[in-house]
Amino acid sequence: MDDAIVKVKEVQFSYPGGVNALRGVSFEIRRGEKVALLGPNGSGKSTLILLMAGLLTPKKGEITVFDEKTTSKNFQKLRQRLGIVFQDPDDQLFTQSVIEDIEYGPRNLKIPEPEVKERSAHILSKIGIQHLENRPPHRLSFGEKKKVSLATALVLKPELLILDEPTANLDLVSRRSLIDTLNELNCEGTTVVVSTHDVEALPELADRVIVVSHGSLLGEGATSDVLQDSKLLDVAGLEPTSIVKLFLKLKTMGLIQDVPITVKDGEKKLLELMKTKTERTT
Amino acid sequence: MHIPDGFLSPQIIIITFAITIIFWIIAFKRVKGRLDERQVPLMGLLTALFFAAQMMNYPIVGGTTAHLLGGAALGIILGPFAGCISMTIILVLQAFLFGDGGLTALGANVLNMGIIGVFVPAFIVLAFNKITKGKGLLVWVFIGAFAGDVLAAIAAGAELGFSQPVFQYGLNVAVPAMAINHSVIGVIEGVVTAVLVGVLLKLRPDVLSKSSVLKSLPAVKAAQENTE
Amino acid sequence: MPLKTSLRDLVEGAESLVYVEDLSNKKGLLQSINPLVKLAITLFMISASLFVPSLSYLALMCVIPIVLSLASKIPLRALLTRTALIPFFAAVISLPILFITSGAPALNANFGLFNLTVTIEGIQRFLIFTVRVWFCVASLTLLILSMGFTAFLKMLASIRVPSIVIQLFSLTYRYLFVSIHEIQKVLIAKEARTYINRHTINLESLRHSGALLATIFIRTYERSERVYMAMKSRGFDVNNTNKSSIPPLRKKDLLFVASTTVIFGLLVVL
Numbered sequence: 001m002d003d004a005i006v007k008v009k010e011v012q013f014s015y016p017g018g019v020n021a022l023r024g025v026s027f028e029i030r031r032g033e034k035v036a037l038l039g040p041n042g043s044g045k046s047t048l049i050l051l052m053a054g055l056l057t058p059k060k061g062e063i064t065v066f067d068e069k070t071t072s073k074n075f076q077k078l079r080q081r082l083g084i085v086f087q088d089p090d091d092q093l094f095t096q097s098v099i100e101d102i103e104y105g106p107r108n109l110k111i112p113e114p115e116v117k118e119r120s121a122h123i124l125s126k127i128g129i130q131h132l133e134n135r136p137p138h139r140l141s142f143g144e145k146k147k148v149s150l151a152t153a154l155v156l157k158p159e160l161l162i163l164d165e166p167t168a169n170l171d172l173v174s175r176r177s178l179i180d181t182l183n184e185l186n187c188e189g190t191t192v193v194v195s196t197h198d199v200e201a202l203p204e205l206a207d208r209v210i211v212v213s214h215g216s217l218l219g220e221g222a223t224s225d226v227l228q229d230s231k232l233l234d235v236a237g238l239e240p241t242s243i244v245k246l247f248l249k250l251k252t253m254g255l256i257q258d259v260p261i262t263v264k265d266g267e268k269k270l271l272e273l274m275k276t277k278t279e280r281t282t
Numbered sequence: 283m284h285i286p287d288g289f290l291s292p293q294i295i296i297i298t299f300a301i302t303i304i305f306w307i308i309a310f311k312r313v314k315g316r317l318d319e320r321q322v323p324l325m326g327l328l329t330a331l332f333f334a335a336q337m338m339n340y341p342i343v344g345g346t347t348a349h350l351l352g353g354a355a356l357g358i359i360l361g362p363f364a365g366c367i368s369m370t371i372i373l374v375l376q377a378f379l380f381g382d383g384g385l386t387a388l389g390a391n392v393l394n395m396g397i398i399g400v401f402v403p404a405f406i407v408l409a410f411n412k413i414t415k416g417k418g419l420l421v422w423v424f425i426g427a428f429a430g431d432v433l434a435a436i437a438a439g440a441e442l443g444f445s446q447p448v449f450q451y452g453l454n455v456a457v458p459a460m461a462i463n464h465s466v467i468g469v470i471e472g473v474v475t476a477v478l479v480g481v482l483l484k485l486r487p488d489v490l491s492k493s494s495v496l497k498s499l500p501a502v503k504a505a506q507e508n509t510e
Numbered sequence: 511m512p513l514k515t516s517l518r519d520l521v522e523g524a525e526s527l528v529y530v531e532d533l534s535n536k537k538g539l540l541q542s543i544n545p546l547v548k549l550a551i552t553l554f555m556i557s558a559s560l561f562v563p564s565l566s567y568l569a570l571m572c573v574i575p576i577v578l579s580l581a582s583k584i585p586l587r588a589l590l591t592r593t594a595l596i597p598f599f600a601a602v603i604s605l606p607i608l609f610i611t612s613g614a615p616a617l618n619a620n621f622g623l624f625n626l627t628v629t630i631e632g633i634q635r636f637l638i639f640t641v642r643v644w645f646c647v648a649s650l651t652l653l654i655l656s657m658g659f660t661a662f663l664k665m666l667a668s669i670r671v672p673s674i675v676i677q678l679f680s681l682t683y684r685y686l687f688v689s690i691h692e693i694q695k696v697l698i699a700k701e702a703r704t705y706i707n708r709h710t711i712n713l714e715s716l717r718h719s720g721a722l723l724a725t726i727f728i729r730t731y732e733r734s735e736r737v738y739m740a741m742k743s744r745g746f747d748v749n750n751t752n753k754s755s756i757p758p759l760r761k762k763d764l765l766f767v768a769s770t771t772v773i774f775g776l777l778v779v780l
Contacts, residue, residue, distance in 0.1 A: 016488045016505065055739040076745075084743045090688050091736040094323070096660055096680055108745030136531070136659075138687035152744065286596045287556045287646030288639075295557075310672065319748045322674065323737040326681025327689075331730045333682060334689035335723060337523040338516045347515075355723075367675070371682050378662055379527060381592065381650050385549075386556050448560055450604045450639060470716060477720025482727060489731045 004028040005160060005191060006052055010061035013047055021047040023215045024061065029193060031159075034186045036206035037195040038226070040237040044215040045195035046087065049164050052193070053084045065160070080109055083158030087165040089145035093137040098129065098148050101137065105156050123155045127181065143174040150181070161185065163194045167201045179204050200241050202227060203261045211236050224261045283351070283438055283464060284376065285391055287384030291445040298441060299389030305366060305397050312363040321492065325360065329368045332356060333375065340470055348467040351434070353399030354427035354475045359482075361494035362404035369396035390441045394434040403430040403475075408495050416499050423479050424472035431471050435464030516697055520690045527686075529588075534658035538582030541656050544763040545665035551770050552653045556646045558774060565634055568641045570777060574770075575648035584655050592651045597644040604639050608632040659683050661757075668756050674748065681737075688733075692726055 006029035013022040021044045029035050037045045050056040051063055054070035063070045066078050086092045095101045099120060106116040124130045127147050137145060146166075153161060166182070167175050179201065186192050194205050202209065202223055209226040211218040213236040219226070226232060227244050240248065243266050247259040255273060260266045290298075332352035339347035352372065357365035373391050376382035383391045403426030410422040439460030443453030451459075482490055487505035490496045497503070534541060540548060555574070562568050579589045613631030620626075657665070666676050700722065738746075 050739060053739075053743055055742060079743065079745055082743075084740075086736060086740055088733075088736070091733060092740045094681060094684055094737055094741060096663070096684065105744035108747065108750075137684065139528070139531075156744070286600075286643060287650060288559065288600070288643040292557065292560055310675070314672075314674065317674075317748060319742075319746070320735065320738045322677060322746075322748060323681060323741060324731065324734040326678050327685045327730050327734040327737065328727075329678065329682045330685035331689045331726060333686050334520065334523075334693055337690070338519045338693075341515065367678070371675075371679055375679070375682065375686075377650070378654060378657070379530065379659075380523070381596075381647065381654055384556070384646060385553055385650055385653075386560075386646075448639075448642075450607050450635065473713065473716040474720040474723065477717050478724050478727065481721050481724035485724065486728050486731070489728065 003030045005031050005066055006193075007064045008048070008052070008061075009063070011048075011051060011058045011063060012060040013044075013051060013056065013058050015047075021215055022051075022058075025212070025215070025217045026061075027210050027217060027220060029160075029191065031191055032186070032189060034182075034192045034205070034207045035194075036202060036209045036223070037193065037212055038197065038199070038202065038209050038236065038238070039195075039212035040197050043197075043212045043236070045212055046164050048212065049084065049162050049193070049195055053082060053162060054078075055084075080156050081159045083153030083156055083161045085149050085153045085161070085163040085166065087168060089142070089149040090137075092149040092152060093145060095137075097134050097136055098132045098140070098151075099124075099134060101148060102151050102155050105152060109156070119155050119157075123151045127151045127154070128177075143170060146170060146174065146178070150178070154185075158190065160191045160193070163192070165196055165198075166194055167196060167198045167205070175201070197238065199227070199233070199238055202241070213237060224259070227261050228259050283391075283395060283435055283460070283467075284373075284383030285387040285394075285438060285442070287386050289384070289445065289449050290387050290390060290441060291448040294441050294445050295386045295389060298393050302389040302392045302397065305393075306370065309363040309366040313367055318492070321364070324492075325364060325368055328356070328360065329371050332368070333372045336372065336376075348470060350471055350474060351395050351399055351431060351467070353395050353434070354403035354423075354430045354471055355478055357400035357404035357430075358407055358423060358426070358475070358479060358495050359490060359493050361492075362401045365400040365404065366396055369400055372396075390438070394437045394441075398437050399430045399434040402433050403427050404495050406430075411495070411498065419483075419499070420476040420480050424476040426472075427475040428465075428468040428472040431468035432461055432465055435460040435468075517694060520694055524687060524690050530655060531658055533584055533588070533655045534661065536583045538584065538656065539766075540578060540582040540584075540652060542762065543656075543766050544668075544757050544759055545657055545661040546668040546757075547759070547763045547767060548653055548657060549665055551767065552649050554770075555649045555774075559642050559645050562642070563638070565638050565641065567777060568638060568645060572641065572645050572648070574773065575645065575652055578652055579655075582652070582656050584652065588655065589648060589651060592655075593644060593647045596647045597640055600643040601636070601640045604636050607636050607639070611635055664755070664757050685730075685733075689726070689730065692729060696722055696726055 008025060008027050011022055011025050014020045025044070025048065037048060039045050047056065051058055051070065052065060054065070054075045057071055066081060068075055068078055093101050095104055102120045102123060103116050106119055111119070124133060127150060129144065129147050129151065132140065132144060132148065137148070140148065166178055170178065182192055182194075182205070196202070196205060206223050208220065209223050210220040211226060211232055218236055219229070219232050221229075227240055228248060230240055230248070233239055239245075241261070243263060244259060244261055247256065247266060247269065250256050251259055256269060260269045332355065336349050336352055339349050341347050353365065353369050356368045359365070360368060370392050373383060373396055374388065377385060377388055377391075403423070406426035406429060407419070407422050411419065436457055439457035440453060442449045442460070443451065443456035446452055449456070479496075483499070483501055487501045490502045491506040497506070559568065559571060562571070575589065576586065579586060608628045609626055609632060611629050611632035613629035615627045616630045616633060617628040618625070663676055663680060666679060667673070
């Protein structure tokens with residue numbers, strides 16, 4: 001079987017009023033990957049996500065997900081294998097209670113009632129929102145709504161999980177727990193695709209990054225490579241994280257060879273550096 | 283204009299419910315037959331918006347207040363049948379959530395504000411749109427919305443007037459009192475609805491392409507073709 | 511539109527809804543009754559009151575909502591404050607009745623040219639109307655305060671309202687809160703830029719509120735497209751909507767119907 005579960009080929013799209021959202025974008029996503037679509041606001045990331053989920057139809061080009069074109073009639077049947085989490089949880093939660101929203105998808109897909117109950121109970125405890133079960137969405141905080149949104153997608157046990165700006169507006173604790181959940185899912189085999197302009201969260205959110213700006217693909221590569229590519233980030237209207245900036249400086253000074261991208265690796269690097277320094281002086 | 287319980291006689295209650303139920307059935311069949319899936323959330327969200335907009339009161343002369351009814355806007359933008367369902371949802375929720383309008387008076391309130399207040403503006407705009415070919419549209423939107431509110435008030439006055447002895451006053455008092463009182467609201471409704479339609483036509487004519495009343499306008503047609 | 515009153519109206523509306531949600535979750539008598547049975551009883555009580563021509567019976571009937579509210583852990587204060595406005599309005603509009611009804615004079619006031627006479631029949635008609643309106647409003651208010659929105663949707667399903675319409679009701683209630691929030695945001699943002707706080711309305715302020723409504727309309731339209739996609743991504747199909755479950759009738763409900771009818775019957779016989 002082909003390893004690529006998402007194939008985007010020369011896709012173009014424009015919104016009513018003639019706004020060109022995408023002008024010919026191609027890339028692939030392989031099974032089990034953790035990929036980020038990186039780009040500033042209005043770059044076309046969200047549009048790409050909706051196209052990948054078969055919710056919008058490309059004007060030109062085509063997208064295949066699980067070897068099925070998103071425009072084909074059979075695509076509806078693949079819904080179960082594909083979970084999508086919208087940026088604004090008020091778009092995602094449209095029923096009267098948390099539990100009703102979580103069970104909405106499984107019920108529509110005609111999963112037997114006992115299994116629906118079992119799945120929703122499992123997901124409530126996995127995300128840690130049992131206490132919110134009967135709460136109506138308008139009585140949840142933003143962070144709680146985000147968690148419930150994730151649960152409504154995960155309850156379908158998707159093989160491919162797509163999230164639009166998952167870390168936007170989240171406080172640090174919620175962000176931490178979201179990233180942990182996503183990584184846990186990825187370890188269990190779920191392919192995770194996120195769109196983001198949150199460069200700081202990138203090292204933990206993705207192994208590979210696809211950079212999009214003004215509706216075009218600017219480049220792609222391993223997260224550590226993209227984060228060090230100031231030129232690429234600059235063209236996309238973004239800039240490297242503080243830690244990368246710091247170590248890039250040290251690199252240009254000739255003190256180190258490779259640039260760490262996480263705080264943990266950075267700390268290790270610094271200690272190493274200090275050690276060699278003290279060794280040299282003594 | 284929301285008639286509470288205890289104001290209408292049993293005869294009027296039965297008659298108004300009978301007329302309203304017939305309209306409900308017709309409107310539901312019409313809407314269901316042509317329902318595009320996207321219209322389900324669209325109708326739900328727009329109904330919520332106009333419900334919220336109705337919660338705000340405008341101060342009018344002498345310390346009294348008035349709020350929009352929204353029937354004209356919903357009838358013109360969604361079309362009269364979908365508009366009727368949308369207004370019905372608002373009126374039922376106002377009764378069952380806020381006690382605004384009674385249960386036994388629900389038939390009358392829907393007849394006044396959800397049928398007369400929706401169909402009259404929609405038909406006035408539709409008719410004059412055909413005659414004047416879209417010229418002076420906003421003037422007709424104003425007239426339609428004004429007429430819708432005033433006629434709805436006159437209908438409410440008539441229902442009350444015919445409800446003697448449960449209600450205290452006859453037609454000669456109830457009808458003029460309601461009509462005069464609500465002509466002020468009619469003017470407010472007319473201006474706000476005309477501005478709303480005008481701004482939408484200018485900024486996003488495509489959002490009006492599903493309206494059976496406005497879809498024949500050149501600007502709306504052009505926007506519709508652009509999206510396809 | 512003055513910002514203060516608009517914001518106050520919106521906040522009060524939302525608070526009232528949340529208050530009802532809390533009350534309807536209490537474990538009281540009315541809360542435990544099948545919603546359809548509650549609706550039927552309320553309609554029965556309101557309709558029956560229209561046929562009662564005697565003031566003393568009507569006054570006696572007013573005990574029923576008070577007893578029911580006590581049995582349902584609904585604070586009497588909530589019932590009384592929520593039932594004050596409409597009967598007050600009814601009283602104001604029926605004031606002239608006191609003077610124009612012919613009958614035995616009860617009070618006489620002479621203002622030179624005018625000679626105002628309040629008749630006993632006038633007082634009776636006035637009171638019958640006002641007390642009846644209070645009874646009706648109180649009955650409906652009890653229904654509202656004891657029925658949460660989920661129960662309301664179940665009631666709609668019980669009277670065979672099509673499931674697509676029930677879904678519309680559900681979406682309307684859910685997004686009412688979002689709309690209230692959105693209007694508040696736009697109002698505050700506008701106020702922050704213009705610093706105008708008018709207390710009367712004129713053409714200019716109406717034009718502003720029309721334009722404001724258009725802004726929120728467009729946002730709502732766009733949100734509805736995203737909500738559609740969110741529904742679609744979880745298998746929404748307009749011809750295949752989930753049916754809401756209909757709550758069964760239990761012994762308790764029948765007992766409630768029986769006891770209410772008996773109390774009414776007794777009132778009529780007495």
